[in-house]
Amino acid sequence: xxxxxxxxxxxxxxxxxxxxxxxxxxxxxxxxxxxxxxxxxxxxxxxxxxxxxxxxxxxxxxxxxxxxxxxxxxxxxxxxxxxxxxxxxxxxxxxxxxxxxxxxxxxxxxxxxxxxxxxxxxxxxxxxxxxxxxxxxxxxxxxxxxxxxxxxxxxxxxxxxxxxxxxxxxxxxxxxxxxxxxxxxxxxxxxxxxxxxxxxxxxxxxxxxxxxxxxxxxxxxxxxxxxxxxxxxxxxxxxxxxxxxxxxxxxxxxxxxxxxxxxxxxxxxxxxxxxxxxxxxxxxxxxxxxxxxxxxxxxxxxxxxxxxxxxxxxxxxxxxxxxxxxxxxxxxxxxxxxxxxxxxxxxxxxxxxxxxxxxxxxxxx
Numbered sequence: 001x002x003x004x005x006x007x008x009x010x011x012x013x014x015x016x017x018x019x020x021x022x023x024x025x026x027x028x029x030x031x032x033x034x035x036x037x038x039x040x041x042x043x044x045x046x047x048x049x050x051x052x053x054x055x056x057x058x059x060x061x062x063x064x065x066x067x068x069x070x071x072x073x074x075x076x077x078x079x080x081x082x083x084x085x086x087x088x089x090x091x092x093x094x095x096x097x098x099x100x101x102x103x104x105x106x107x108x109x110x111x112x113x114x115x116x117x118x119x120x121x122x123x124x125x126x127x128x129x130x131x132x133x134x135x136x137x138x139x140x141x142x143x144x145x146x147x148x149x150x151x152x153x154x155x156x157x158x159x160x161x162x163x164x165x166x167x168x169x170x171x172x173x174x175x176x177x178x179x180x181x182x183x184x185x186x187x188x189x190x191x192x193x194x195x196x197x198x199x200x201x202x203x204x205x206x207x208x209x210x211x212x213x214x215x216x217x218x219x220x221x222x223x224x225x226x227x228x229x230x231x232x233x234x235x236x237x238x239x240x241x242x243x244x245x246x247x248x249x250x251x252x253x254x255x256x257x258x259x260x261x262x263x264x265x266x267x268x269x270x271x272x273x274x275x276x277x278x279x280x281x282x283x284x285x286x287x288x289x290x291x292x293x294x295x296x297x298x299x300x301x302x303x304x305x306x307x308x309x310x311x312x313x314x315x316x317x318x319x320x321x322x323x324x325x326x327x328x329x330x331x332x333x334x335x336x337x338x339x340x341x342x343x344x345x346x347x348x349x350x351x352x353x354x355x356x357x358x359x360x361x362x363x364x365x
Contacts, residue, residue, distance in 0.1 A: 005194030006248050009114075009125045009147040012240050016227045019048050019154040022115065023056025026088065029111040029149060033060040034086035036077060036101050038067060041093040041117050045157060049092065049115075061086070069096040069103075070134045078107040088113060088149075094165075095121035095273055099129035103142060111149040119158040119235040120165040121172050121273050124151045125243030128191060130259075136269060138259035140335055143191075147247075155227050155235050163223040167305040168274025169238035170215045174298070175281045176242045177208040179340075180249025182288065188340035190250040200248025207241035210234065212301060219305045253284030253331075256338035257350065260331030264323045267315035271308070278307040279314050279357065284341060286353040292360070299361050311358040324351035 013025060026033065033053060037046070042062065053060050061084040066073055081089060081104055089108065091101025092115040105112035114124045123130075127147040131139045158166065181204075183189070184196050210233055218234035221227070246255075257280035261268055268276070282302075285295050299309045311317040316324070328350030332338045338345060 002195045003193075004197050005190065005192045006197045006199055007127055007147055007192045008244055009151045010149045012125065012151045012153075014153040014155060014232070014236060014240070016156040017154060018152055019045060019115065019157055020052050022049055022090075022152060023052040023054070023058050025150055025152060026090065026113050027056040027058055029113065030087035031059055032085050032087050033058050033090050034081040034084055034088070034104075035060055035062045035090045035092065036065050036097060036104070037062070037092040038065045038097060041097070044160070045092055045115075045117055065093065065097045065100060067096070068132055068134055068136060069099040069129060070132055071139075072134055073100055074103045074107065077104045081108060086110065090115065092117055094118050095123040096132075098123050099131070102129050102144060102148065103131075106144050113150045113152065114148045115152050115154075116239060117154075117157050118161040118165040118169065119153070119238040120161070120169040122176065122239065122242035122246055124148065124153070124239055126191070126247045128247070132262070136262065138262045138330070138336075151239070153235060153239055155232055158235055159222050159225050159227050159231060163219060164306065165272060166222045166234075166238075167219050167307060168272040170211050170219065170234060170305055171274035171278040171281070171302060171307045173207050173211050173238045173242035174301075175254035175277050176245040176249065177204040178281055178284060179252040179254050179337075180204040180245060182252035182284070182341045183250030186340055186342070188250060188252075191247045196249045200245060203241050204245030204249040207237045207245045210237040210241065215301070216304050250340060251337040252341040253287060253338050254280035256280070256331040256336040256341075257283050257327070259336055260327040260329075260350070263326040263330035264319065266319070271314060275308055276314065278302050278309070279354075282309065282357045282361075283350070283353045286356045286360070287341060287345065287349065295360065296364055299364055309357070309361040311354065316354070317358070321351065324354050327351065327354065
């Protein structure tokens, strides 16, 4: 029996300057907020967040995030939040911070409020976290009973972050419809364990259309640290549309190959999530035997926003064949989503596709 499931956050708020309204939006969730952010993010947004909480008479405690969404970090922060009597958890920052915050709130069974400070991933809206080892190797997905209670996105804050992160969010978002189409085609399950819904697929398609239509001009505006209507549209696509699209449409090859990259060490791990997903998306498209014209369109767009499309640009051009096979093997593990693309793929086929992307990209001038 098919089961159609659609999942979403309780409320989504976006706009330039909305961080100053954080207290107003969370005061009904509890009285004692436990705030988590890394040191860099806290220096940027901490003062505004604290002022907002004080204005709303919300008590708070801040704890620094150590940088990795690992089981040990989740345990450490959960114990700290419990000792402070927290009745809600607020995460400010990027993908790994937010994934950790969701896990902490789940351990405590309290509301979770997500405040992304970049538009660089689709993590904010989802009811899952990607868990890594302390060394940064992909370990598993962790699923939750509900999505975040509130996602609050200050587009002015996002526009002040490096434009590279904004472009990375666009690249991450472009994987949404590519992967959802594969899940639908193979009759696989979405990330909420249901058949992809009409709504989920429509949102995934709207995500792609928005990014290809306004992604380049929005990227140019963010390079000048400005918020334009195009920037607002792309932030929504990067965050809300991509988040709802991947969760309700499903993941396939692009993110599995991204996770596969953690099988080896090297400079690839200095790249952003979206930069690695870029190459994963192109690799999935090669494995699907998509038309050359379609792959070329994606390559040209990725280049226009500074995303990598060759093995040299992701620091894998010197890796031996055996290491590319290791990437393929980890991507194809039972705990990941490559089988939603094709259940019979081998690690060697993935490795060959990694090389195929590079060879094709080099022909495009």
